[in-house]
Amino acid sequence: MNDFFNKDFLEKHNQQFQNAIDDEYEALGRKLARQNIKIDDVTAAAQNFSIAVPSWGVGTGGTRFARFPGLAEPRNIMEKLEDCAVINTLTRATPEVSPHFPWDRVDDLAEVRERASGHGLSFASVNSNTFQDQDGQPLSYKFGSLTHADEATRQQAIAHNLDCIEYGKILDAKSLTVWIADGSNYPGQQNFTHALENYLESMHQIYGQLPDDWRLFIEHKMFEPAFYSTVIQDWGTSVLCAMELGDKAFSLVDLGHHAPNVNIEMIVARLIQFNKLAGFHFNDSKYGDDDLDSGSIHPYQQFLVFNELVDAEHRGAAGFDPAYMLDQSHNVTDPIESLMNSAISVQRSYVQALLVDRDALLDCQQNCDPLMASNILKAAFETDVSSILAKARVLSGGAADPLSCYRDAAYRTNIAADRPAVTGSGSGIV
Numbered sequence: 001m002n003d004f005f006n007k008d009f010l011e012k013h014n015q016q017f018q019n020a021i022d023d024e025y026e027a028l029g030r031k032l033a034r035q036n037i038k039i040d041d042v043t044a045a046a047q048n049f050s051i052a053v054p055s056w057g058v059g060t061g062g063t064r065f066a067r068f069p070g071l072a073e074p075r076n077i078m079e080k081l082e083d084c085a086v087i088n089t090l091t092r093a094t095p096e097v098s099p100h101f102p103w104d105r106v107d108d109l110a111e112v113r114e115r116a117s118g119h120g121l122s123f124a125s126v127n128s129n130t131f132q133d134q135d136g137q138p139l140s141y142k143f144g145s146l147t148h149a150d151e152a153t154r155q156q157a158i159a160h161n162l163d164c165i166e167y168g169k170i171l172d173a174k175s176l177t178v179w180i181a182d183g184s185n186y187p188g189q190q191n192f193t194h195a196l197e198n199y200l201e202s203m204h205q206i207y208g209q210l211p212d213d214w215r216l217f218i219e220h221k222m223f224e225p226a227f228y229s230t231v232i233q234d235w236g237t238s239v240l241c242a243m244e245l246g247d248k249a250f251s252l253v254d255l256g257h258h259a260p261n262v263n264i265e266m267i268v269a270r271l272i273q274f275n276k277l278a279g280f281h282f283n284d285s286k287y288g289d290d291d292l293d294s295g296s297i298h299p300y301q302q303f304l305v306f307n308e309l310v311d312a313e314h315r316g317a318a319g320f321d322p323a324y325m326l327d328q329s330h331n332v333t334d335p336i337e338s339l340m341n342s343a344i345s346v347q348r349s350y351v352q353a354l355l356v357d358r359d360a361l362l363d364c365q366q367n368c369d370p371l372m373a374s375n376i377l378k379a380a381f382e383t384d385v386s387s388i389l390a391k392a393r394v395l396s397g398g399a400a401d402p403l404s405c406y407r408d409a410a411y412r413t414n415i416a417a418d419r420p421a422v423t424g425s426g427s428g429i430v
């Protein structure tokens, strides 16, 4: 794979952009210097930024209505790793892959780890899947998994999560992300209290098997596929469960899993304050869990989330160590292009948040000056940091302009013969 984007190819690509980047970077450097910000420090922080790519995200997604396969889709975890490696080679912002089981299950996971490492990749949080029935599975999850009324079904779901921990140990991952689809479609279908009691009992068993240096991430979601109620429906329930389970359990924020217009940045602040923020599944949404590309609809919201994160970093908030991951579905674009764009968009929000004048903001807050406080945030958000991002990529050995570089290499066309189309998708609707 990396033959497509070897050093020579990247250097040639970068040369075309070098003068423009230098020019813009110098001008921005002078502007930031007037604000007492050293541009090279910001660039170094951008170089250190990293966000995990979901293994399922490199496959073409779909909706309830249709799925339109793309050219040269990856057919298994090894090919998914090849695509993840392209994303990281060009952006230098995605050195980790978040795997999903059993979608990524193969007999020899040690070989998967070796292959990943050969690509310069390692593994982020392991995701379990008890929202689908697998071939030959004795008991169905149609009416729930970890919260099912039937004890044997709950035990089967617990056993899968324990397997995921074992897979993660081989891959050298350090956390398990649990999202369940359990809920109900009709009032009266499920006893809310019994379901949550079952959940806690199941999660206690999983938590008990977590290695000492692992964390457990609890992901909530307001609706879908259950359309009346969901057992872990919001951050309140997820953080209550995390508190009940113990210090290694945290609440994960997927940007698409909230009621419309919810103040997500405020949820982030609350979770940070009580040291319960697991991290993120970044994506964007207009109506519900749309799984659109990060920053494509609400870039200011994404910036405001990072404003809270950078504020916590700045304050040295206790235990602050959020895991950044993408979780998107690409139905009409090339997943590699969307994931590169999204990783850069999230990195952009981080860099913009670094530019917030935090002393001046505090001053406005203390002196009751809402307009100027808002303007301080807007000034950072409106700063075009593209040259910082490009410079960071080039310094780290990546591409000045990942999209045009990727298109110039005609990656998909060149590998199409090695990856004949498969019918159906291993990932379902994500």
Ligand code: PSV
Residues within 6 Å of the ligand: 056, 127, 179, 219, 221, 254, 281, 289, 327, 429, 430
């Ligand atoms: C559910 O919508 C979710 O956000 C969870 O993270 C799943 O693991 C993922 O999408 C893939 O379906």
Ligand code: MN
Residues within 6 Å of the ligand: 219, 254, 281, 327
């Ligand atoms: Mn998610």
